[in-house]
Amino acid sequence: MFRTLAVRVHSVVKSGLNVNKPTAALATRWMSHGSTETDAEFDNRYEAYFNRTDIDGWEVRKGMNDLCGMDLIPEPRIIVAAMNACRRINDFALCVRFLEAIKSKCGGKVNEIYPYIIQEIQPTLTELGISTPEELGYDKPELALQSVFDMH
Numbered sequence: 137m138f139r140t141l142a143v144r145v146h147s148v149v150k151s152g153l154n155v156n157k158p159t160a161a162l163a164t165r166w167m168s169h170g171s172t173e174t175d176a177e178f179d180n181r182y183e184a185y186f187n188r189t190d191i192d193g194w195e196v197r198k199g200m201n202d203l204c205g206m207d208l209i210p211e212p213r214i215i216v217a218a219m220n221a222c223r224r225i226n227d228f229a230l231c232v233r234f235l236e237a238i239k240s241k242c243g244g245k246v247n248e249i250y251p252y253i254i255q256e257i258q259p260t261l262t263e264l265g266i267s268t269p270e271e272l273g274y275d276k277p278e279l280a281l282q283s284v285f286d287m288h
Contacts, residue, residue, distance in 0.1 A: 179211050186217035193225045200230070204237045209249060212256035219257065223264045231266045236274065 173181070185191075185199050200218060203210050210218075215238065222231040242249040254261075254268060261268065269275055 179214060182210070182214045183217045186214065186221040188221075189224070191221050191224065193227060193230075196221045196225055196227070196230065200234050200237070204241065209238060209241050209253070212253055215253065215257050216260045219260050219264060219266060223266075228266065231264075232269055232272065232274070236269050239269065 182199065182203065186196070188195075196218070199221075203214070203218075215234075218234060219231055222228070222234070238253060239246060239250050242253075260266075
């Protein structure tokens with residue numbers, strides 16, 4: 137009986153002490169000692185990354201993948217730099233896939249944001265001979281069957 141009481145007292149005391157420790161540890165983790173980057177610095181960094189003359193295919197894909205993983209839609213000047221990088225490595229398919237990813241990132245505002253982006257980057261697309269996914273017919277499924285609910 138004394139053993140049971142001792143185990144319970146020990147667990148209560150131990151849990152009481154542990155409650156304070158994580159709070160103190162979490163408080164120090166929430167503190168950020170790193171510098172924050174402004175939007176302009178972020179845009180400049182990615183534009184400079186894609187404008188490098190020695191960039192290779194892996195680095196272009198890494199930069200695009202990093203951008204697609206973030207909760208943002210890249211500025212048109214970053215997209216233009218990425219399109220030029222794709223042209224330097226001679227990867228047309230990567231350009232089209234990146235445009236598809238950008239359209240997907242627009243989400244519910246695709247009818248507002250995506251036309252603006254295409255309008256801004258259209259001179260570069262024309263200069264480089266890059267077709268948009270819509271021009272290639274990638275926006276419509278090729279082998280889709282008509283829905284039974286739409287048949288009369």
